[in-house]
Amino acid sequence: GDSVTQMEGPVTLSEEAFLTINCTYTATGYPSLFWYVQYPGEGLQLLLKATKADDKGSNKGFEATYRKETTSFHLEKGSVQVSDSAVYFCALGRYNTDKLIFGTGTRLQVFP
């Protein structure tokens, strides 16, 4: 069945450092891929998405490219801020289905 694997956290960075959070998936066909973010004390919210191979999703300085050849959707940001400290979830979904499959989440801690 479909599954999503994320790198273990926490990821600890200094402000303005480069961020990569790895995400790989197992699925047949062409799922859509998502990154959700959970700030402390809040629910998850959509950060970005990509619906087909080679698509790049971007939002708030974050980017992720849908790589079918490596079944990956790694999240990147060139310069993190303290306010980016949160838990990041990679997720997979299929066209016209109703469930998302979430990874285990990766906690990011950014220090000044």
Place this chain on the structure above:
Amino acid sequence: DAGVIQSPRHEVTEMGQEVTLRCKPISGHDYLFWYRQTMMRGLELLIYFNNNVPIDDSGMPEDRFSAKMPNASFSTLKIQPSEPRDSAVYFCASIPRLGAGVSEQFFGPGTRLTVL
């Protein structure tokens, strides 16, 4: 729009007591999901509804858990009797009617449940 509303935000109860968590989805959304989040198990889908009808409850951990959606604007998740291992954050999420592409899920702020 107020977004997905959950109540209470925090609940502390004693083992054996009944707990009811409530959710109001975004108006016009046809699907509603209940999730549980713990450090050990991450984010788990418990059950979801389409047009008030339960579609998949395979994630409900055991018979102590039940969920209902009596109308399009209200759902409850009940635990009876509660146990300490039920301590977690419970999220509700909703999505609009599926159209082109995979819909974004809109999450509520969650209910933090502590069972002593």
